[in-house]
Amino acid sequence: MRKLYQFALSFISVVCLCGLLIGCGNSSNPETAKVSGSVTMNGAPVTEGRVMFIPQGVKGDKAGKSGIGLLDKEGNFTMGTYSTKDGAVIGEHKVSVISLPGNGEVKAIGVADPEVVTVKAGESNTFLIDILPAKAGKGKAPGKQEDVGEDDED
Numbered sequence: 758m759r760k761l762y763q764f765a766l767s768f769i770s771v772v773c774l775c776g777l778l779i780g781c782g783n784s785s786n787p788e789t790a791k792v793s794g795s796v797t798m799n800g801a802p803v804t805e806g807r808v809m810f811i812p813q814g815v816k817g818d819k820a821g822k823s824g825i826g827l828l829d830k831e832g833n834f835t836m837g838t839y840s841t842k843d844g845a846v847i848g849e850h851k852v853s854v855i856s857l858p859g860n861g862e863v864k865a866i867g868v869a870d871p872e873v874v875t876v877k878a879g880e881s882n883t884f885l886i887d888i889l890p891a892k893a894g895k896g897k898a899p900g901k902q903e904d905v906g907e908d909d910e911d
Contacts, residue, residue, distance in 0.1 A: 787812075787821035790876050791844040792836035794826075794884035796854055798867065802832025803854065803888060806866055810836060810850035810874070821846035828854075845876045854888055866890075 792810065796803040806828050814820025824845035826834030836845045852869035867888040876882050 786839050787846045787848075788878060789821075789824075789838050789844040789846055790878050790880065790882055791842075792824065792826070792876055792882040792884070794834060794886060795832045796828060796834065796886045796888060797832060798888040798890065802830075803828055803866065804830050804832055806854055806856040808834045808836070808886065809853040809855060810845040810876070811853065812846045813849045813851055813873070820848070824850070844882065847876055847878045849873060849875050852884075852886060854886065 794808070796806075796808060808826040808828065810824040810826075812820035812823065822838050824836040824838040826836040828834050835842050837843055838845055851873055852871065854866045854869055856864050856866050858864060867890045870887045870889055871884075874884055
């Protein structure tokens with residue numbers, strides 16, 4: 758009976774030690790900081806859609822995953838990247854506000870102003886984003902090159 762007790766105690770100790778080693782390892786995810794804010798268009802809150810912060814890493818650096826915040830009925834959002842409300846990766850981000858119509862198609866609502874923001878560690882990262890409506894017939898996400906027609910030559 759004593760040997761069974763020692764075996765069980767040893768087994769539990771090894772399992773706990775393995776759990777600690779796995780759980781306490783360094784995360785390979787880039788550091789994040791809390792981010793929140795609001796989105797308006799023509800002075801009114803944008804109440805449907807998602808705000809995306811797309812990291813703009815320096816060439817060769819790991820930029821990290823894009824952060825996403827769901828807009829509420831007042832036009833507010835809280836950003837999440839690796840978990841629901843962990844914020845966004847530290848650094849510079851391109852901002853995009855998108856809608857998801859019922860057909861699953863992702864569509865840019867307009868051009869975000871500011872188009873680029875910087876998330877800082879240890880600071881309150883609260884952003885007020887204004888949407889400049891997309892021109893008629895244009896619905897591409899900010900930062901994508903658009904064909905605006907033929908060049909006029911005089």
